[in-house]
Amino acid sequence: MSVAEWITAAAGNVTAKVTRGGVADLRPMPRVLIDKGRMRSVYRFAGSATGDPVLLVPPLAAPALCFDLRRGCSLAEHLVDQGRSVYLVDYGTVSFGDRGLGLEHWVDDVLPHTIRAVSKDAGGRPVHLVAWCLGGIMSLLTAADQHDLPIASITSVAAPFDMTAIPLIAPFKPLVDIADGWFLTAAYRLVGGAPRALVKRAFQLSAIDKVITKPYAILSHLDDTDFLAQIEAVDRFTDNMIAYPGRTFGQIYHRFFRANDLAGGAFDLGGRRIALAEVKVPVLVVAGTGDSIAPQRAVRHLVDVLDNAAEVVFHTAPGGHLGVLAGRGARETTWKYIDDFLAVHNPV
Known part of the structure; x- marks a missing residue:
């Protein structure tokens, strides 16, 4: 690209930012509500479709728009364009009453x-x-x-099953163990969970290097509309983080992170023990090579505990925690892995 072409492209993007608020197409994919209950709204995306339905399952605390980040970088849009019947469950917002x-x-x-x-x-x-992060754990x-x-x-995309493999946790675990976790337990009980502002900050801290270098990255990519659109879409995603309900946060904190129960392949819930060896259906597991929240080793451990699944396929893809699902590179990696997996088990 010549200097003149760079200046023209950059000027167009700056103009769009000033006059229209941005360059990203953030319109949601058309959808209709088919079912509703407490903490669940189930939608079917519009479009002609064949084959078995595909249900997109988000984690808690993160907005369901992770699957519909922006036009051109939306897994929901991609699956609909392939002629698939696509659905989404949205948990809505979390209040103190939850x-x-x-x-x-x-x-x-x-x-x-x-x-x-x-x-x-x-x-x-x-x-x-098709689930992301905690959505994968809950689905399994x-x-x-x-x-x-x-x-x-x-x-299951970016779902950790061995918390000892998460470097973000390791420095804090000895301190938490010494205090037996009482201070954090008291805090989340007092406020009724993990507030959305705290969830947002934690997500940002997981990619602090990108937060610090973001202004430079924007300036150096002023001519790249797709790059700038992705930043705008991720900013909107982060701004829409949701709180964790108190009891759920307590279970995740004590059972997942402190006790690392999932690594053993079984989990006590509601008075019974759930063994992941009881999963019988085919499973695709995808890990992000740059994911600090769910590193590759933490995600890969799931393969070791799915003893009776009809098939287990494991892939890695470039990207951080959100990037491996909805980054620009995911279009050529994670989405293709999903396409190939569904082509075998759900041809259209």
Whole structure:
């Protein structure tokens, strides 16, 4: 690109930012509500579709727009454009009144009701789950616990199953263990959970290098509309972080991070023990090579505990925690892995 071309492109992007507020196309994909309950709204994306339905399962605390980040970099848009029948569950916002909700609410109520609603709306067909982060953990626990659900396959992206492999946690664990976790327990009980502002800051700190270098990156890419659009979309995503309900946050803190229960392949929930070895459906596991929240080794551990899955496929892809799912590079890596996996188990 010549200097004149660079200046022209950069000027156009700056003008768009000033006059239109940005360069990203943040319009959501058209969708219709098919089911609703406490902490769940289930949507079907518009468009002609064939094959079994694909259900997008977000984690808690993160907005469901992770699957529909922006036009041109939306996994939902990509799957719809392929002619697939695509659904999304959105948990909505979390209030102080939801502080008593634990992981049981999602594993026993939200996901089972959602899966059955999607299957019914799709004419009784089995459902293929595509989940991100904690959404993957909850999806796998649900499949392991309730064998009667019409689940055809599970794709788990950036879901950690061995917390000792997360370098962000290691420096703080000795301090937490010495105090037996009492100070954090008292804090989340007092406020009813992890506030959305805290969740947002934690997400930003996981990629602090990119936060620090962001102004320089923007200036050096003023001519790159796609790059600038991605930054705008990620900023919107981060601004829409959601709080964790108190009891759920407590379970994640004590059981996942302090006790590392998931690494053993089983989890005590609601008075029964759920073993991941009970997952029988095919599973695709994807880890981000630059993910500090769910590093490759923490994600890869899932393969070791899925003893009875019909098939387990593992891939790595470039990107951080969000980037491996919805980054610009995900279009040529993670999305292709999902395409290939679904082509085998859910051809259209």
